[in-house]
Amino acid sequence: MATKLSAEEVLRYQQDGVVAPITVIPPAVAKELRRRLESVEKCFPQQIGPEKRNNAHYVLTCLDEIVHHEEILDAVECLIGPDIILTNTVLFIKEPNSLHHVTYHQDATYMGLEPQDGLTAWIALTESTRENGCVRVIQGSHLLDIQQHIDTFGEDNILTRGQQIEDIDEEHALDIELEPGQMSLHHARTIHGSHPNKTADRRIGIALQSFAHPSTRQVHGEDYALLVRGSDGYGNFIKGPRPKAEIDLANVEFRNKVNARLSEILYAGAEKQREY
Numbered sequence: 001m002a003t004k005l006s007a008e009e010v011l012r013y014q015q016d017g018v019v020a021p022i023t024v025i026p027p028a029v030a031k032e033l034r035r036r037l038e039s040v041e042k043c044f045p046q047q048i049g050p051e052k053r054n055n056a057h058y059v060l061t062c063l064d065e066i067v068h069h070e071e072i073l074d075a076v077e078c079l080i081g082p083d084i085i086l087t088n089t090v091l092f093i094k095e096p097n098s099l100h101h102v103t104y105h106q107d108a109t110y111m112g113l114e115p116q117d118g119l120t121a122w123i124a125l126t127e128s129t130r131e132n133g134c135v136r137v138i139q140g141s142h143l144l145d146i147q148q149h150i151d152t153f154g155e156d157n158i159l160t161r162g163q164q165i166e167d168i169d170e171e172h173a174l175d176i177e178l179e180p181g182q183m184s185l186h187h188a189r190t191i192h193g194s195h196p197n198k199t200a201d202r203r204i205g206i207a208l209q210s211f212a213h214p215s216t217r218q219v220h221g222e223d224y225a226l227l228v229r230g231s232d233g234y235g236n237f238i239k240g241p242r243p244k245a246e247i248d249l250a251n252v253e254f255r256n257k258v259n260a261r262l263s264e265i266l267y268a269g270a271e272k273q274r275e276y
């Protein structure tokens with residue numbers, strides 16, 4: 001039984017729908033992971049970029065290492081139990097002094113996963129602060145049903161549909177500030193968003209979403225996942241390969257297939273579709 005989270009942290013997650021900061025990767029290792037990520041980004045822009053941000057862990061070992069990181073999984077195990085799947089990853093990079101932002105939303109709205117009790121681990125590879133647009137959450141909102149979301153497709157809104165819950169009282173939003181190598185865990189129904197990066201450095205986070213129990217189902221039909229810990233006695237998801245090289249081009253086709261399916265799920269019923 002994993003004990004990465006204290007009983008008090010587990011209770012906080014259950015009551016608030018979020019727990020942070022949790023230190024999982026030493027700062028020097030986080031710095032090196034950032035260097036490796038940015039080096040691949042530079043050499044293979046067709047594989048990593050604003051429109052190529054989903055499920056890069058299938059082709060990059062630096063992200064595969066994060067996805068399988070024991071300390072991260074130990075914390076997730078405290079909330080989900082010893083059998084864990086991971087459906088997707090998203091690189092949320094906000095460029096320096098950019099207008100990129102995320103409107104308030106609940107992850108579970110468009111993911112098609114039932115039950116809606118999966119969680120997101122948001123890992124900081126740079127510091128994530130109020131100034132550079134850290135994630136902000138409405139504590140306790142995971143206890144609500146799914147709220148009405150409006151698709152805005154806002155130009156600088158880096159969510160797929162630019163989906164938005166209106167009339168959020170920002171006074172009650174909590175800034176989740178993290179150091180490189182720290183993470184937050186938020187429930188799939190927790191309302192959250194983030195403001196622009198007003199600093200001279202990038203804000204780099206990777207969202208592992210969603211971690212879930214293997215009994216979880218995809219209501220839109222076929223879907224993909226990795227079994228990251230324990231066993232899967234259900235077989236509800238097609239299992240993916242792990243990269244064998246810093247960038248493993250042999251997995252590109254598989255990643256493209258997963259992302260095409262993800263788009264069908266995330267944009268189901270939408271009036272238009274973006275490239276990510």
Ligand SMILES: O=C(O)CCC(=O)C(=O)O
Nearest residue numbers: 092102120122135194207
């Ligand atoms: O990175 C951000 O600012 C938003 C992240 C987010 O929406 C998520 O992890 O679900």
